[in-house]
Amino acid sequence: MKKPIIFLAAVLSVVLFTACARPTATVAPNNFADALRTARGKTVTFYGWGGSTAVNSWFDNVVAPALQAEHGITLRRVPMNIDEILNKLTTEKQANKLRGDIDVIWINGENFYTAKTQGLLYGPFASRVENFTRLIDPQAPDTNFDFGVPIEGMSVPLGRAQLVFVSDTARLPVFPASAQALLAAARANPGQFTYAAPPDFTGSAFVRNIIYEIVGFDAINNAPAEKEAIYNVIRPALDFLNELEKYLWEEGRTYPADTPTLSRMFAEGQLLWTMSYTPLYAARKIANNEFPPTAQTFLFERGNIGNTHYVAMPFNAPAKDAALVLIHQLISVAMQAEKLDVNNWGDLPVLDLARLTAEERTRLQGVDSGRGVLPVDELLRRRLPEVHARKIAIIEELWQEHVLRR
Amino acid sequence: MRFPRLRAIIFYSFLFATSAPVLSLVVLTVSAAWRYPSLLPTVFSWRYLVSVLAQDRRTAEALINSTLIAALTTALTLLLAVPAAKALGLYQFRGRQAVKLLVLLPLMVPGITVTMGMHLTLIHLGLAGSIAGVVVVHTVFTLPYATRVLINVFELVGEKYEKQAAMLGASPRMILTDVTLPMIMPGLLSAAIMSFIVSFSQYITTFFIGGGRILTVPLLLVPHLQSGEIQVAAVYSLLFIMSTLASIALMEGIVRKFYKGAYFLQT
Amino acid sequence: MQEKSPLLKSCGKNTSCAGRLYATWRPYILVAPLVTFMGLTFVLALGSAVLQSLGFVPGAAANVLTLRFYREVLLESDFLTSLSYTIYIALVATLLSNLLGVMVAFVMLSMGQRPKWQRLLYQVPIVIPHLVVIVLVFHLFSQTGVASRLAYWLGCITHPNQFPLLVFDRLGIGIVLVYLYKQVPFATMIVAGTLENISARFKEVAYNLGAGRLQLCTQILLPLLMPTILSVFLITFAFTFGAFEVPFLIGTPAWNTLPVKAFFYYMRPDLTYRASSMVINVLITVISLGFAIAYGHILALIQRQTEGGER
Numbered sequence: 001m002k003k004p005i006i007f008l009a010a011v012l013s014v015v016l017f018t019a020c021a022r023p024t025a026t027v028a029p030n031n032f033a034d035a036l037r038t039a040r041g042k043t044v045t046f047y048g049w050g051g052s053t054a055v056n057s058w059f060d061n062v063v064a065p066a067l068q069a070e071h072g073i074t075l076r077r078v079p080m081n082i083d084e085i086l087n088k089l090t091t092e093k094q095a096n097k098l099r100g101d102i103d104v105i106w107i108n109g110e111n112f113y114t115a116k117t118q119g120l121l122y123g124p125f126a127s128r129v130e131n132f133t134r135l136i137d138p139q140a141p142d143t144n145f146d147f148g149v150p151i152e153g154m155s156v157p158l159g160r161a162q163l164v165f166v167s168d169t170a171r172l173p174v175f176p177a178s179a180q181a182l183l184a185a186a187r188a189n190p191g192q193f194t195y196a197a198p199p200d201f202t203g204s205a206f207v208r209n210i211i212y213e214i215v216g217f218d219a220i221n222n223a224p225a226e227k228e229a230i231y232n233v234i235r236p237a238l239d240f241l242n243e244l245e246k247y248l249w250e251e252g253r254t255y256p257a258d259t260p261t262l263s264r265m266f267a268e269g270q271l272l273w274t275m276s277y278t279p280l281y282a283a284r285k286i287a288n289n290e291f292p293p294t295a296q297t298f299l300f301e302r303g304n305i306g307n308t309h310y311v312a313m314p315f316n317a318p319a320k321d322a323a324l325v326l327i328h329q330l331i332s333v334a335m336q337a338e339k340l341d342v343n344n345w346g347d348l349p350v351l352d353l354a355r356l357t358a359e360e361r362t363r364l365q366g367v368d369s370g371r372g373v374l375p376v377d378e379l380l381r382r383r384l385p386e387v388h389a390r391k392i393a394i395i396e397e398l399w400q401e402h403v404l405r406r
Numbered sequence: 407m408r409f410p411r412l413r414a415i416i417f418y419s420f421l422f423a424t425s426a427p428v429l430s431l432v433v434l435t436v437s438a439a440w441r442y443p444s445l446l447p448t449v450f451s452w453r454y455l456v457s458v459l460a461q462d463r464r465t466a467e468a469l470i471n472s473t474l475i476a477a478l479t480t481a482l483t484l485l486l487a488v489p490a491a492k493a494l495g496l497y498q499f500r501g502r503q504a505v506k507l508l509v510l511l512p513l514m515v516p517g518i519t520v521t522m523g524m525h526l527t528l529i530h531l532g533l534a535g536s537i538a539g540v541v542v543v544h545t546v547f548t549l550p551y552a553t554r555v556l557i558n559v560f561e562l563v564g565e566k567y568e569k570q571a572a573m574l575g576a577s578p579r580m581i582l583t584d585v586t587l588p589m590i591m592p593g594l595l596s597a598a599i600m601s602f603i604v605s606f607s608q609y610i611t612t613f614f615i616g617g618g619r620i621l622t623v624p625l626l627l628v629p630h631l632q633s634g635e636i637q638v639a640a641v642y643s644l645l646f647i648m649s650t651l652a653s654i655a656l657m658e659g660i661v662r663k664f665y666k667g668a669y670f671l672q673t
Numbered sequence: 674m675q676e677k678s679p680l681l682k683s684c685g686k687n688t689s690c691a692g693r694l695y696a697t698w699r700p701y702i703l704v705a706p707l708v709t710f711m712g713l714t715f716v717l718a719l720g721s722a723v724l725q726s727l728g729f730v731p732g733a734a735a736n737v738l739t740l741r742f743y744r745e746v747l748l749e750s751d752f753l754t755s756l757s758y759t760i761y762i763a764l765v766a767t768l769l770s771n772l773l774g775v776m777v778a779f780v781m782l783s784m785g786q787r788p789k790w791q792r793l794l795y796q797v798p799i800v801i802p803h804l805v806v807i808v809l810v811f812h813l814f815s816q817t818g819v820a821s822r823l824a825y826w827l828g829c830i831t832h833p834n835q836f837p838l839l840v841f842d843r844l845g846i847g848i849v850l851v852y853l854y855k856q857v858p859f860a861t862m863i864v865a866g867t868l869e870n871i872s873a874r875f876k877e878v879a880y881n882l883g884a885g886r887l888q889l890c891t892q893i894l895l896p897l898l899m900p901t902i903l904s905v906f907l908i909t910f911a912f913t914f915g916a917f918e919v920p921f922l923i924g925t926p927a928w929n930t931l932p933v934k935a936f937f938y939y940m941r942p943d944l945t946y947r948a949s950s951m952v953i954n955v956l957i958t959v960i961s962l963g964f965a966i967a968y969g970h971i972l973a974l975i976q977r978q979t980e981g982g983e984r
Contacts, residue, residue, distance in 0.1 A: 083940045084617060090944060091529050094731050114943060191834045197926035250838055257841060257926045264634035268442055268817045270833050289439075404927055405751065413780045417787075420777050424795050424858055427809040430819065434812055442817045442833055443825035486707040493703035505704050508711050513908060514965045515719070516915025518932045519954035522939055523718030526731060546714050549707070607802030610917050610936075624804050631804070631922060636812055643805040650800055 026099065028122070028320040032130045032328070035321040040072040044322035048106030050079020054284065058344045067329050073322050078102075082111045089120045089314050100316035103323040107155065108309045109147040113389040115312070116154055122313040122320065124153025129324055131331045132156050137352035141385060142308040148221075148388030155310035156327050159339060160348035162306035162379050163205045166266070166282045166372070167273040170294040176273075177301045179213035179240060185272070186247035192272040194249035194256060194265075197404060198396040202259040202277045205305050207399050208392075211237040212384055213300060225390040231398055238402045245403065255404065267291055279379050280346030283370025287342070297373045303382035308350065333360045342370040348379065428647070434640040458641040464621055465642075469649060472606055472622040475537060476653070479544040479605040480598050486545070487552040487597065488590075494553070495560025506557075513550045520546060521611045528615055535617040543611045548601035555600065559593030591665045599654050606650055623649075719958070726951035730944055742948040746956075751928060759930040759957075762845045762920070763913040766852035771906050773853070774860025775898075779890075781861070782868050798858045806851045807922050814839040814847060840923050847923045856909050867901040868894065899975050907968045911961045931957050 029035040044067075050056055056079070064075040080088075085105055092100050107115060115121050126132050136143055136157065144151055167175060172189075176182040186193040196203030211220055214237040223233045245252030249271065256262045259276065266274035267290045276282070285291040311330060313323050329335060333356065336349040346369070353361055369376070387395075434440075435455055437447030458465055493499070494506055512520065524543055525534065533539030571585045587594070609624040616625070627642040728739040746752060781787060798806070813819045821836035830836055840847035875893050917932040924933065931953050938950035 078619060080617060080619070081940075087944075088529070088617070091526065091731070249834065254838065254841060254843055254925045254927050257924075258632060260633035261841075268833070270816060401750070405754075413784055416777065416780050417784060420857075420861075421791060421794055424798050424854070427813060427854070428797065428801070430812060431805075431809060443822045445819075445822050445826060486710055489703040490707035493700035497700040499700040502700070505708060508715075509707060512715060514911050514958075514961045515715075516917070516932055516954070516957050516961065518915065518917045518935060519722055519958050520715060520718045522935070522950065522954060523720075523722035523725075524714060526721060526725075527717060542714060545710070546718075549711070553707070603800055603802075607804070609804060624802070627804055627808075628922070631808060631811070636808065639808045640812070643808045646805055647801060654800070 026318055026320055028125070029128070029324065032128055032324060035128070035324040036071065039319065039322040039325045042319050042322040043074040043076055044103045044319055044326045045076045045078065045101060046104045046106070046326065047078050047080050047085050047102045049081055050077075052345075054345045055347075058339055062338045062344060063326075063329065063335055066335065067326060071325050071329070073325055075326065082107060086111060086115055086120060089115070089316075090118065092316060093118070093120060098316050099318050100314055101318070102314045103317045103319050104311050104313060104326055106158065106309065107312050108307065109386070110389040110392055112146050112151075112155060112310065112312070113149045116149065120315055121154050122315050122317055123155075125313060125320075125324065126151075126153040126156050129156055129328050129331075131328045135331060135333070135351045135355055137355070140352070142350075146310060146389075147307065147386045147392070151310075155312035156331065157308050157350040158311050158330055159336075159345075160306055160308050160350055160380075160383075161277045162279045162348065162383055163202065163209055163275060163277055163304040164279050164281070164297045164299060164374070164379075165273055165275045165304075166285075166291070166295055166297050168266075168292055168294050169296050170292065172272045175296075175298040177298060179210055179300070183240070183244050183247075186244055189272055190247045191249050191251070192270070193244075193247065194252075194262065194271065195275065196259045196262050197255035197257060198399050199393075200258045202275055203255070203262075204392065204396055204399075205277060205307075206275060207237075207241070208387065208395060209300065209305050209384070210241060211395070212305070213237075213302065214240050217384060217387075220387055220391070221385075223391075225388060225394065227394050227398070230391060230394050231402075234395065234398065238398065241399070241403050242406060252403075278346055279348060280340075280342045280369050280373045282372040283342040284346060286372050287370060291372070293371065295372045299374065299379075299382050303384045305386060306379075306383040307386045333363055337364050337367050340364070340367045340369070340376070342368075342373075346370075348376060431640050431643055434637055435644055437637060454637045454641050458638055459645070464626060465645070468621045468623045468626045469645070471537070471620060472624075473649065473653070475540055475544065475612075475620075475622065476602045476605040478537070478541045479548055480601040482541060482545045483548045483552045483601045484594065484598060487549060487556050488594070491553050491556030492560050495557045496565050509553045510550050512546055517547060518610060521614050525614050534615055535619040537620060539615045540612050540620050543615045544605040544608055547608070547611070548604045551600045551604060552597035555593050555597045556590070559590050563589045588665050591661055595657060595661050598657055602653055602657070603650060606646075606653075722951045722954050722958075725947055726955045728948050730947045742952045746949050746952045754928050755931050755934050758845070758928050759914060759932075762848055762930065763910050765845075766849045766856065766913050767906055767910040769849070770853050770856035770909060771860050771902060773857045774905070775864050775902060777857070777861045778864040778868055781865055782872060795858050796862055798854050799862065801855070803851060803855060803916075803919055804922075806854050807919060809854070810847055810850045811840055811923065814850065816840075841925055843925045843927055845920070845924065848919050851919050851923070852909075852913055856913075860905050860909070863905050864898065864901055867898060871897045896975070896978070900972055903968060903972055903975070907965060910964060914961055914964075915957055 029038060046059065056077070059075070059077050064077075067073050067075050082105070085102065089100070089102070138144075142157055142160070146155065165175075172185065174181075174185075176185040182193070195206045198204035198207055208220075211234050215233060219233050220230070223229050249256075249265075256265065259274075262271070263274045263276070263285070265271045267285070279297070282291060282295050282297045286293055286295055311327050313320060313327075317323050331350060333351065336351055339345050339347050340349055349364060351364065353364070356364065365376075433447065436450050436452065438451035438453050439449040440447040490505070490509065494502060521543060524546075528534040528539045528542070531539075533542065567585050567589060568581050571581045576584070607624065608622075609628060612620060612622050612625060616622070623642060623646055627639055627646070630636075630638040630642065726742060728737055728742055811818065815821070816833045816836045816838060818840075820839075821830070821833055824830045824836055825833075839850070871894060875889075875897070915932055917936060920930040921933045921936065924930065929937065935950045935953040935957070938946045938953065
C-alpha cells in the first residue's frame with residue numbers, strides 16, 4: 001500500500017517544483033536618460049486591480065495614448081487582484097524564473113510589506129525616475145513610509161486615497177462629525193446607520209478611524225503588533241462600537257458585506273449615510289443620478305484616515321527601462337491632473353505643489369472636482385496617517401471576535 | 407381522485423415559482439429607475455441593455471470565450487467519456503469499479519478543493535491564464551455527468567448490433583459512423599448539453615485558473631452582483647440564459663439534421 | 674460478455690493470438706485516456722491539496738511535513754461554527770428540496786401526463802446557473818426587493834428596514850432559497866422519472882392483489898423509490914456542502930461556510946495560510962466522502978430489504 005503513495009509524492013514534487021526554461025534577467029538602465037533611449041518601441045505590461053471602470057478608463061484612455069505619443073511605448077494593462085499577482089510572483093521566484101511577464105504593479109500596505117520582505121520587488125529604483133526626483137516631496141511621510149513600512153526607494157507614490165463619509169443633507173441636516181456625534185445620530189435614527197464588515201477595505205478603515213477617535217492615533221501606533229497588546233489598547237473603541245451597534249441597521253446582528261452594498265442601501269434610502277475610500281466618489285454618484293443632489297461629503301472634525309497607493313516593479317520585470325518611463329509618465333502633472341478629474345477617476349494627486357511651476361499649479365488646481373465633495377486642500381489638511389501594515393489584520397480579527405460575533 | 411383542487415394548486419404554484427422569477431428578470435433589464443416602493447419600474451429604458459450588449463467590448467469577448475471554452479470542454483469530455491463509457495458499460499474487467507468510482511468522484515469532492523489543488527500545477531505547466539488550462543479544469547467537472555449518462559446508454563444498447571454489422575462485413579469505421587454513433591446519439595446529445603451547461607456556468611474555477619485574463623460571462627456578472635448593480639447583472643443573466651438555450655437548440659438541430667433515424671431508441 | 678481470460682492463456686484455434694490479446698486489453702485501452710486525464714488532473718490536485726495541508730507549500734518559508742496546520746485550524750474558535758453552519762445549510766436545503774420534489778412528483782403522477790410545455794417550464798431552473806438565481810433571489814427578496822414592495826403596498830411595513838432580512842442574513846435563508854429554486858425541480862424531475870417507471874409496473878399488480886391507495890404509496894412506491902431519493906439526496910447534499918459561490922455572494926459576513934473560509938485563507942498574501950486553506954479543503958472532502966460511503970451502506974441495506982420483501 002505504501003509504494004503508490006511514495007510514487008505519487010515523487011511525481012507531485014517533480015511537477016510542483018520543476019521550472020520551465022530559464023532565460024536570463026534583463027539589465028536595468030542606470031539612469032533615466034538611458035531608459036528613455038532604450039525603451040522606445042517596447043511594450044510595458046501593467047498588472048493591477050481592474051474592478052473600477054473609472055480607474056481602467058484612466059489607464060486605457062488617458063495614460064496609454066500619452067505614453068505611445070510621447071515615448072513610443074505601448075501599454076498593456078492586465079486586470080488582476082494583487083494577491084493573485086503576488087501569488088504569481090512568489091511562484092516565479094520559487095521557480096527561479098528571472099524573466100517574468102509583469103513590468104509594473106499597483107500595490108500598497110500589507111501587500112507591499114509582504115512583497116518587500118519576500119524579495120518580490122526590484123529596486124531601489126525611485127531615484128532613477130525623473131518626475132519622482134523633480135515633483136515629489138522627499139520629506140513627505142508617504143514618500144518614506146507605506147502603512148508604516150519603510151519604502152526605501154522600492155515603490156513610487158501614484159495617488160492618495162482618503163476615507164470620507166457621505167450623507168444626504170436633506171434627511172440629515174447636521175453631519176455627525178465625531179464618534180460621539182455619530183452615536184447620538186444613530187440613537188436618534190435607529191436602523192439607519194451601519195458600515196461594511198471588515199476585512200472590507202473601507203469598513204476596516206472606518207473601524208481604525210473610530211479607534212483614533214476613542215483612544216488616539218499614538219496609542220495604537222505605539223502598541224506592538226501583537227494581538228494581546230492591541231486588544232488592550234483598542235478595547236475602549238471596541239466597547240464604543242458595541243454601544244453603537246444597538247442602533248445600527250438590523251441592530252448590528254449583521255453588517256453589509258462590502259462598501260458597494262452600503263452605498264446601494266444609501267442610494268435606495270435605507271441608510272442615512274455611506275462612506276468611500278475615494279474622496280471624490282460622491283461627485284460621480286451624483287452625476288449618475290444614483291445619489292440625490294443633496295448628498296454631501298464630510299469628515300470627522302479631527303480628521304479621517306488617508307493612505308497612499310504606489311507603483312512598484314517585480315524582481316523579474318522583463319522591460320525595466322520601459323517600466324521606469326511608464327512610472328515617470330504616471331506621476332507627470334498632466335496625468336495626475338487627469339486622474340484628479342472625477343470623470344476619469346477622482347483620485348488625489350501625489351505631487352508637491354511647492355515644486356510645480358505656476359503654470360503646472362494652475363493646471364492641477366483648475367480641475368473641476370464636481371458636486372458634493374470637499375476641496376483637495378481641506379482633505380489633505382484633515383488627513384490622518386495609517387498604522388503599521390501588520391496591525392491591520394489583527395484589528396480586523398479583533399473586530400470580528402469582539403463586535404461581530406460577540 | 408381526492409383533493410383535485412389542492413393538487414392543481416400545488417402543481418400550478420410550482421410552475422409559477424419556477425417561471426415567474428425569469429419573467430421578472432426580463433422586466434429588470436429594461437428598468438432605468440425602480441425607486442422603492444414602486445411595484446413597477448418608474449422609468450423604462452433600453453439603457454442597460456444597450457450599454458452592456460452594444461457598448462461594452464468585453465461582453466462580446468466574454469461571450470466568445472464562454473462559448474469557445476464550453477464547446478472545447480464538451481468536445482474533450484466526449485472524446486474521453488465515450489470510449490471509457492463503452493468499456494464501463496459493456497465489459498467486465500478487473501478495476502472496472504475503481505475506474506467508475508474515479509470518474510464519479512468529482513461529484514463528491516468540492517469544486518474549490520480541486521481547483522485550488524490544480525492551480526499551482528497549472529501555473530508550472532504554463533496553462534494558468536490560458537483557455538487550455540480553463541478547459542482542462544472544466545472537463546474534470548463535466549466528465550462525471552457525461553460518463554454517467556453514456557454508461558447507461560451503452561448498457562441499454564449493448565454490443566449485439568455492432569457484432570452483427572461486423573459479421574456482415576462492415577469496416578470498423580462504418581460500424582462507428584453507421585451503427586454505434588446513431589444508436590448512442592440521444593445519450594451523446596444529453597451528455598453534450600450537460601457538459602456545455604456545466605462549463606458555461608463555472609465561476610470560481612475560471613476565476614482561479616484564468617487568473618483574471620480569461621474573461622467569461624460569469625466573471626463579468628459577479629462584480630456587478632457584488633456592487634449591487636442589479637440591472638446590469640440582470641442583463642448578463644438574460645444573456646446567459648439566452649445563449650445557453652440557443653446552444654442547446656443548435657446542438658439538437660445539428661443532431662436532428664445528421665441523424666434523422668437516431669431516435670428509434672427513444673419512446 | 675465475460676472476458677476475464679488471463680493474458681498468457683494459450684490461443685485457441687479459431688481466434689488469432691493478436692485478436693485475443695486485443696479482446697483482453699480492449700477495455701483498458703478504452704478507459705486509458707480518461708484514467709490518464711483524471712490522474713493528471715483530479716488525483717494530482719487532491720494529492721497536492723493533501724501535501725500542502727501537511728505544510729508542504731512551495732514558496733512558503735518552511736517546508737516540513739507537519740500536522741501543525743490541522744491542529745491550528747481545528748482549534749480555531751470559529752471552526753466549529755463554520756462546520757455546523759455549513760452542515761446546517763446543506764441539510765436544510767437538501768431536506769426541503771427533496772421533500773418538496775417528492776411531493777410535486779407524486780402530485781404530477783396523480784394528475785396524469787402533463788403537456789410538454791408544462792414539463793419544459795418546470796425544468797427551466799435546471800439550466801439556469803446559480804449565479805443567475807442569486808440575481809433573482811436578490812431582486813425578489815432583498816429589503817428593497819419585490820416582496821418588500823408588495824408588503825409595503827399591503828400596508829404591512831412602512832420602511833424597507835422593517836422587511837425581514839432574507840438575503841445576507843445569519844440564518845442563510847437567501848442561500849437556501851437559491852438552492853431550493855435549483856434543486857426542487859431537479860429532485861422532481863428525477864423522482865418523477867423513476868415514479869412513472871415503477872407505477873406503470875406495479876399499479877396493476879398491486880390493485881389486483883387488493884392493495885389500497887395508501888398501501889400502494891407507503892408499501893410499494895416509497896420503498897422502491899428510496900434508492901432514487903437517496904441518491905438525489907446525496908448528490909444535492911454533497912453539492913451544497915462543497916459549494917462556494919452562493920454563500921460567498923449572499924451569505925452573512927458574521928460567519929463563513931467552510932469553502933468560503935478556505936477561499937479567504939487562500940487569498941491571503943502570506944503563503945503559510947495556503948496550508949490552512951488546504952486543511953479545510955481536505956476536511957470538506959473527507960466529510961463529503963464519508964457521506965458517500967454511508968450512502969452506499971444505506972443503499973445496500975434498503976436493496977436487501979426490498980428484495981427480501983418481494984420474495
